[in-house]
Amino acid sequence: MSQHILIVDDEKNIAISVDYLLRREGYEVSVAHDGEEGLRRIRDDRPDLVLLDIMMPKLNGFQVCEAVRQDPELAGVRIVMLTAKGRDAEKEKGLALGADAYITKPFATRELVSQVKALLQPTT
């Protein structure tokens, strides 16, 4: 069974590109366009990994990340912050809230893929 990745990003074109990229690598991919939808989908679908944008309408990425990490049932979900906010402080905050990795936009596609692979590899 292939692993499930959820993309949460309000930028349609970025979602399209990442979706295409990860499907090609053989993952099952779904997309949410704002924080609220993202959190709902995480709870319903239990994805193995979430690519989470920060600047989004309704709920921002930090809030989503925090909510996920507070829910013990979602403990297995890996979170990769994917954002144009490149400041160190933002990165620190993301990691402190329990994100597994932090990737700054614009990213190299190969790096994204290898990061995702690395995070999903050791799973049982």
Next chain:
Amino acid sequence: MRRAILTSQRLLAVFLTGMLLLFSPIVSLFDRPVFWFGIPLIYLYLFTVWAILIAAMALIIGGKK
């Protein structure tokens, strides 16, 4: 300090007002054989001015505290 200067100047003003009311032609306006409440007008005038001057000085000094 500025408060003290103001008080001094107010007292100076009382002094000048008193000079005017007691030692200028104004006082002779009241120096007439007229009685108010059965009391000679000039007598009544002088004591009234006197009392007002004292009250003014007391108010000025009292306001300093």
Next chain:
Amino acid sequence: MLGGPLIVVTSFLYLGLLFAIAYWADRRADQGRSVIAHPTVYALSLAVYCTAWTYYGSVGRAVQSGIGFLPIYLGPTLGAALWVFLLLKMIRVSKSQRITSIADFISSRHGKSHLLGGLVTVIAVVGVVPYIALQLKAVSNSFTILMHYPDITMPGSATALPIWQDTALYVALLLALFTILFGTRHLDASERHEGLVAAIAFESIVKLVALTAVGLFVTFGLYGGFADIMQQAQEAGLLQSMMNATSVSDQNWFTFSFLAAMAVILLPRQFQVAVVENSSERHISRAVWLFPLYLLLINIFVLPIALAGQLAFPDGRVDADTFVLTLPIAHGQELLAMFSYLGGLSAATGMVIVETIALSTMVCNDLVMPVLLRHWRTRSVPADLTAVLLRVRRGAIFGILLLGYTYFHVAGEAYALVSIGLISFAAVAQFAPTMIGGLYWRGGTQAGALAGLGAGFTVWLYTLLLPSFAKSGWLPMAFLESGPFGIHLLAPQALFGLEGMNEISHTLFWSLTANIGAYLMVSLLRPPNAEETAQASLFVDAMKYDRPAIGLWRGNAEVAELKRLASRFLGRDKVDTAFAEFSRNRGTGYNPAQPADAETVHFAETLLTGAIGSASARVMVASVAQEEPLGLEEVMGILDEASRIRAYSKELEQKSRELEAATAELREANTRLQELDQLKDDFMSSVTHELRTPLTSIRAFSEMLLDDPRIKLDDRMRFLGIIVGETERLTRLVNQVLDLARIESGRGEWTTGEVDLAELIRQSIETTGQLFRDKGAEVETRIPEGDFRVSADRDRLLQVMLNLLSNAVKFVPSGNGRIAVTLSGGETDFLVSVADNGPGIAAGQQELIFEKFQRGDGDNLANPMGTGLGLPISRQIIEHFGGHLWVENQPGKGAIFSFRMPKGSSTLSASETGPSDEPAYSDRG
């Protein structure tokens, strides 16, 4: 039944009570719990001004001259308003210089001269001793009258009786004893008498209460109130003549007021209680109003008593000066008569005691001490000088009272005694030029003061005292009428032919003219010498210096020597304590064997001044110190330096205040800059974010296309389309950021011309036509006929219209979108609105959407090509032309964006409200 023994016993009991109060107050002072350190006590002690002359004499003067008794109290009332300047300065000077008498004040101010102090003392004694005689007479007369109760007998002439039967002699001796007990129990370094002041304050209460009691009895007991007395007096024809006796236009009206205002601080006893006995400068504030209030209260019943007296004794056989006592007697009021007698006694004793103490200090320090000092130059100095000083003072007290008695005995009922009150006032008025002038004018010299006082005193003697002798029959009246040796020009009361003035005004005019004239002219003959300059500075600058100017002394002296000298006058313990406190205040220990510095010498001299006067203190200190006299130049130098230091420190204060203000300003500016910096940071962060987003898509798709040649053609085309779109978005973003930056920094390029709004709307709809067709939306325009020209930048306004239209297109539903563009004209402006049937904008978002990079919810989804800068820029443009752009929701559905443009608007009017004046990044929509 009243009688001699009872009156004597009561009088003694009263004096005993006084002494008990004084003793108690002294004890309290020794324990450090002063009872007189209270402003009310100070104000009451000043009321020693009201003597028997007030207590009995006011009624007498009211009978004689109607309202003529009032100036004696109105003058001091007005004068009191100036005490916060004048009296304060006198007290400040006297405390710092330990001045204990008027003689010392004038002498110290003009270079510490025995001669000057002596002259002042002589004037004071000659001027005031008759005044003391008047008090003795009042006590003696009231005693005699009361003894004859219930008969009313006027006392006969005292001179008719043998001296040993004369009450006044015993009164004088008794008061001398009493004064010695009060005033010279010990020789205080500061010459203050706490017990005395407490007793005097008590006496002031007694005399006020007694006179008021008599007044209440007369006004409300004998008559039905003020109006009743006035009416009866008028019917008897008394009031009219009394009211006509003195006019407020008389010379006397002003002259007496002026004299009284001077006397209330210049009479020796007044100086004693107001300055020497003052325990705190703050007490002046209360006295300024409480003392005049006392004067007013003690005068309220004077006129009723005067009228009632005349109604009761119409034959004129009873002296009006005794009405206060004889009215109660006539109506059989035994107790009230006794009380009234005690009131008069308190008024007289208070005056006599304080006046005698003040005069004895002067006589001792300024007349006897110089003689003793000369005497000791050739003979050995007694070891215990304290005892010598006390003996001298006690002797002086006896001497002065005996002098007073003698004058009374000789003058009796003579004119010279009856009118002495004002004659005394005129004598002490001679001190005014040197005392008050010397407090404010630096130029006065010792010679000038001597000349002024001498001239004024001589004129006073000649024009007032001698004529009073003549009127008493001791000099031929011819002297008065046609001048000495028949020289009319020298007639004492029409000097140089000046006629038509009353005697007091005449004397005051000539004596003060001579006094001030001589003081000024003789002072101006030569510049003040070193000593005079130094002393002048201590007096004139008293309010500026916190401590007396030091360093005005140079020479050799030893602390031990100075202490030994002071101890001889003041006693060892007192001097040890004083020196210990002095060195504690300076924060330095002292070695008795070491040479004394200028400040220590100054301190020792001041300490001695309190005991023996400034001139004698100077002589004594000079006897143990080898003084090198300072030249005038040096004194001026020292004083200059002191004033330079003061000016410098003032300047420093000013500078530091300015510095503080500048620092505060800088801090504020810095805070503002930091805020701006923060805003700029936020903006940059937003711009970066907005740039990175399209870059992310572009890079991702490009890399995918590059890495994977197997991508299907239609995917390729789709990806390339996205790349192109995102590139366009980037371009637009960069353009708008630059555009906004230009507008906000005021560097925007505006070409202002005439713009027809109707034409502009039509063109904008035409330009965006394809957008509407793509989305299947309808556009409706409502443009009425008319003139819609405004003055603005056409391209910029078009930019706004295009932005609003493309915005509207974004939000209308696909297929059945409807957009209405309306133009209308108001009185002063035009209104353009663009309404759509989209979802509308939530109330909380309506202002937010005009902020940079703040898009409405869902904006990106509907139109990923938005930059978030279109609306902020549009608003800036409209506001630049003095208009306003806003959004509201339609009642049905959808949003209306509207803007107003003022008719004929120009950038001129906009420059006040336009954003171009605002700093970049500070505008939040």
